[in-house]
Amino acid sequence: MGRAPCCEKMGLKRGPWTAEEDRILVAHVERHGHSNWRALPKQAGLLRCGKSCRLRWINYLRPDIKRGNFTREEEDAIIHLHELLGNRWSAIAARLPGRTDNEIKNVWHTHLKKRLSGAGQAQAQRATAAPKRKAKKAKAVAAEVSAVALDEPTTVPVSWPEQSLSTTSAATEDYSTASSADQNATDSFTSEEFQIDDSFWSETLAMTPDSPDSGMESAEPLRMDTASPPSTNDDMDFWLKLFIQAGGMQNLPQI
DNA sequence: AAGAGTCCCAACCGCTCGTGT
DNA sequence: CACACGAGCGGTTGGGACTCT
Secondary structure, three states: OOOOOOOOOOOOOOOOOOHHHHHHHHHHHHHHOOOOOOOHHHHHOOOOOHHHHHHHHHHHHOOOOOOOOOOHHHHHHHHHHHHHHOOOHHHHHHOOOOOOHHHHHHHHHHHHHHHHOOOHHHHHHHHHHOOHHHHHHHHHHHHHHHHHOOOOOOOOOEOOOHHHHHHHHHHHHHHHOOOHHHHHHOHHHOOOOOOEOHHHHHHHHHOOOOOOOOOOOOOOOOOOOOOOOOOOHHHHHHHHHHHHHOOOOOOOOOO
């Protein structure tokens, strides 16, 4: 359409945000909301474009963001949701409370994709063996954010089906015992705390290519019978059972 | 200890979509 | 109906952090 770029770069700051900018943005959003991102930087006195402010808020400053390592359960959920939804990161993020599309996208591209591809085993092993860097950074970031945010970050409860927990418990155990340092660093994100509420599952299972609200292309049907299987047959059976119990493709409720 | 290589993530870019006029 | 505009989304990348040799 040939529109002008969102921000005339003249005089607008780019690059990493400073703590002061974060503070200003958080204070402004808390006070006035963010009904108009384009006007927000001016009103708040920030030398940033609205787009940049929006991104910073959504991906970093929002009080309900859950920071820290992705648990094994979350990673599995991403994999399953990606099978259902494809690269619709925002849709996937909507089903993982506290996680952002950007974060999920990053996790997918950095290790989940590798893990799924056959050659990913070694990589995955390394990923579980050496998440120190991530944990360390996450801790620092969490401290920084909590210093900036006016509200305490809220831990969004997420309940995981017991059956799923049982099928992945071994993996979870491996994950959680990777190293004691990691353990310390990820204390606040243990699998016990990672509980998805029931609506998560009903919503997830409601995702169907035929559902008009699902946004699924009909060319990308639910592939329960194709390659790129989950980690185990048990997993596959579990998802298949759930899917069938939910009424298959026909009787799925709309979200 | 230091340099090279690799990984990860925050942020940017450009496109599409939805809405108002 | 056509256009303009803002918001949102997904792909990409620069550079810092970390590991390896």
